[in-house]
Amino acid sequence: MAGIIVVFPKPEDSKAIKNLLVHNGYESVFNCTTGSKAITLADTLGEGVIISGYRMTDMPYTDILDNVEGRFEMLLVTSKQKLLEDNRGVAMVEMPIKVRDFLNSVELMQNNIYAKLRRKKRVVHQRTEEEQSVIDEAKSVLMEKNNMSENEAHRYIQKSAMDSGRTMVETAISVLKIMYKE
Incomplete structure (x- = not known):
């Protein structure tokens, strides 16, 4: 402020x-x-x-x-x-x-x-390789378990991040935690 x-x-x-x-x-x-x-x-x-x-x-x-x-x-x-x-x-x-x-x-x-x-x-934040791999892993899990295309999985993570005010990496971590509980 x-x-x-x-x-x-x-x-x-x-x-x-x-x-x-x-x-x-x-x-x-x-x-x-x-x-x-x-x-x-x-x-x-x-x-x-x-x-x-x-x-x-x-x-x-x-x-x-x-x-x-x-x-x-x-x-x-x-x-x-x-x-x-x-x-x-x-x-x-x-x-x-x-x-x-x-x-x-x-x-x-x-x-x-x-x-x-x-x-x-x-200024656009550049993701590290580690951050990108977390997002990619979350997309893969969504694609496998929810029958989504890569584009749909990406949009899902992106929209969830925007709706919750979190970064895509934070959202991807949440997705992984939820999906691996099942």
């Missing part, structure tokens, strides 16, 4: 930004005041956007970034002076926040995360 984590050292700052996001239609928005809590939330959520101040009480934003890089986009809210420093490719918004620019940045970052998730879903 993609979410938004707002982390600032002052609780009132993180709550204000969270409220701004929720008021503008964003869901799954979490706020905290320490980097360690932000990292824990990030591990729970998996991917999303982190909106951060420059330095929390326990660590700078760079430590958070090191722990979530690749899974989270980061938007740093900081002073103009800090904008000029090396930012490691992190998107930045200057304080005081211009609401429209801020919301546009968050939307762009969320779109990047969702695009990354869509690309990840498109």
